[in-house]
Amino acid sequence: MPSHEVLGDLLDPAGTVLITVECQQGVVGPAAALPQLAREARESGALANVARLVAAAHAHRVQVVHAVAERRPDGRGASRNARLFRAAARLPVQQLAGTDATRVAPPIEVAEQDLVVRRLHGLSPVQGTDVDALLRNLGCRTLVVTGVSANVAIPNTVFDAVNRGYTVVVPSDAVAGVPADYTPAMIRHTLALVATIATTDEVLDCLRGTATAGAEVRPG
Template sequence: MPLDLSELAAPGSTAVLVMEMQRGVLGDIARFPGLREICAERGTVAATARVLAAARAAGVPVIQCTAAFRADRAGSHTTNTPFLRNLLRDPAHMLEGTPAIEVLPELAAAGDLENRRYHGFTPFTGTTLDQVLRSLGVTTVVGVGVSLNLAIPGLCSEAVALGYRVVVPVDAVAGIPAEHGDAVLAHTISLLATRTTADDLAKAWSPTDGAAP
């Protein structure tokens, strides 16, 4: 029998991982207009904002998992995938210290933690994320953000391999094309994570959830 969401994502043992919701990815200086359009059409940023507001209100840690590059690309594998080889032909792409790597203003809060990486597509490998989560007593992670092409499946796979349980609000993630993202949710994420919605997750974190009217 599936676990109740309020138990699976209990505030005392859960953290939200926000994947690459950055200005240079989805914001006003985005390099991925197609993905930005899909997120706008589907309300992905708004759904993510609802998840984060509910998490902060319930005391659930929010960790902004961001990507950046040094100008000299030191510490980054830049030629081992076709995607990165093409992307980094632009020497100014997602440079550390530039507005492009900032979290979308509507999703940022002073109390959030940040897990920045300089290589790869996933949040755990080569970062201190696992140690940070364990220090917080986290056993369940909620994955939101982009994209369903690479980062979200990678997040889920890595988290499960490390022993975490995973929850994915389907309206707070997106991929390109949209139909591909839907297929990944149906045929890959469903095997790794409990799928829910932003509103159902917020309800599970509400202190009045289940209370008598």
């Protein structure tokens, strides 16, 4: 794990954005399209840790972006060039725009200042969406990546962000995938090569520390 000083340098609130990936009712909620993934996200504590990180981001003025995957009822514009997409189109729960399935799932709270970015196609919240332009306009240097799944969307998000020049921090206990033992292996052997891996508590401690340091340098 990174030292507190290294992580603290990366998590300057002015240049940090926290992204939640597909933390929506139809993916991690009680009536999700993939019950095994939803169960793992909840029982592992990953979803609760995402909620803790989002709450801290709100408290310490770190911008939050919620990346949501959805599709039109007629399927127009949806990707069909992979087995995953074709299987998803046959699931009993569909991520239809405007339905409960595409709303951010509790216990995560969406604040007025949060940005919600929706995509109709592809595997990544970054490629082919507004996310990159928004991050640049926000002055983002470090992207904190949370959510699901460790199988597909999380590594896609990390790789796309790194390829675009962002530094990435992954709280390892705030992401989930299936089976349960796949997530730590993927983080250790893949994401750790390109991102800074930390825990939720380490990220929270750094955010509190940067806030305290900022308060100490303000004139009385």
